[in-house]
Amino acid sequence: MRAAKLETVPAASSRAPISRAVRRRRTLVIAGAVAALAVVSLVAGVVSAQPSASVGQATTTQTATLAPEPTATPRPSPSASPEPVVVPTFDMAARSIDDPASIWVVSNKQRPLNPVDYEPADLVEVPVAHTWSPLLRQEASDAVVAMFDAAATEAGLNLASNSAYRSYSTQVEVYDQDVAANGQAFADTSTARPGHSEHQTGLAIDIGAESGSCSLGACFGETAEGQWLVANAWRFGYLLRYPADKTEITGFSYEPWHFRYIGVDLATEMHNTGVTTLEEFFGLPAAPDYS
Numbered sequence: 700m701r702a703a704k705l706e707t708v709p710a711a712s713s714r715a716p717i718s719r720a721v722r723r724r725r726t727l728v729i730a731g732a733v734a735a736l737a738v739v740s741l742v743a744g745v746v747s748a749q750p751s752a753s754v755g756q757a758t759t760t761q762t763a764t765l766a767p768e769p770t771a772t773p774r775p776s777p778s779a780s781p782e783p784v785v786v787p788t789f790d791m792a793a794r795s796i797d798d799p800a801s802i803w804v805v806s807n808k809q810r811p812l813n814p815v816d817y818e819p820a821d822l823v824e825v826p827v828a829h830t831w832s833p834l835l836r837q838e839a840s841d842a843v844v845a846m847f848d849a850a851a852t853e854a855g856l857n858l859a860s861n862s863a864y865r866s867y868s869t870q871v872e873v874y875d876q877d878v879a880a881n882g883q884a885f886a887d888t889s890t891a892r893p894g895h896s897e898h899q900t901g902l903a904i905d906i907g908a909e910s911g912s913c914s915l916g917a918c919f920g921e922t923a924e925g926q927w928l929v930a931n932a933w934r935f936g937y938l939l940r941y942p943a944d945k946t947e948i949t950g951f952s953y954e955p956w957h958f959r960y961i962g963v964d965l966a967t968e969m970h971n972t973g974v975t976t977l978e979e980f981f982g983l984p985a986a987p988d989y990s
């Protein structure tokens with residue numbers, strides 16, 4: 700199932716020059732047509748006393764405009780080289796989805812981290828506003844900083860981290876607290892069991908508005924901050940990991956605040972193909988419950 704072929708992100712190197720070439724060629728055609736028109740007008744002006752010739756000229760002009768390719772252009776253009784027709788496919792096996800140190804690791808109720816007490820080697824403090832000092836892996840941290848900066852400069856929105864890396868032992872505490880407060884059945888829809896949490900990978904972050912409005916609540920999805928994130932996170936390699944309409948697949952309730960770093964390549968591919976869960980993208984079974 701992982702062999703499924705999907706079209707990849709148009710690499711800047713492969714497509715941009717083609718469209719430039721095509722544009723250049725279209726410009727040539729248009730320029731040619733305009734030149735033909737000018738000549739025709741001139742001729743038509745000279746021979747205006749002969750109505751039949753004018754009609755003939757008009758027909759010629761139309762033909763020139765509709766010509767699909769500048770076959771009559773004598774000048775060899777550097778852009779005339781054959782266009783590649785092969786669309787590169789996304790390599791779904793480029794990274795491991797099993798290795799907890801891979802940014803593509805898929806962790807859910809059916810897929811515990813291996814080892815369960817995995818600890819990332821490159822955790823750094825994330826230099827952003829926060830309620831609880833955030834740690835993430837370096838790459839994920841850099842991306843969050845860029846994303847928060849963009850939210851501020853592009854939309855005037857101030858974001859903050861509510862929770863990022865949580866160790867196995869921290870997750871034991873968080874899960875036990877949820878069970879004690881809400882019962883295990885409820886806890887299992889909202890807090891991952893230790894060893895199953897994306898927060899333990901150092902690649903997940905719970906984001907809120909700096910104002911604290913709707914923090915860690917479903918209503919965060921309705922806020923300007925939540926809306927901006929869901930529309931733009933992919934540009935920075937982040938994925939809204941628990942969408943409202945995929946709870947049967949992810950096993951978790953809608954969490955508009957929980958974003959998972961998967962890298963720009965994969966996030967862009969998922970965005971372009973409209974696939975919203977890692978389980979579906981990689982052809983993995985749904986994980987509504989623990990084994």
Ligand SMILES: [Zn+2]
Nearest residue numbers: 903904905957
């Ligand atoms: Zn979370």
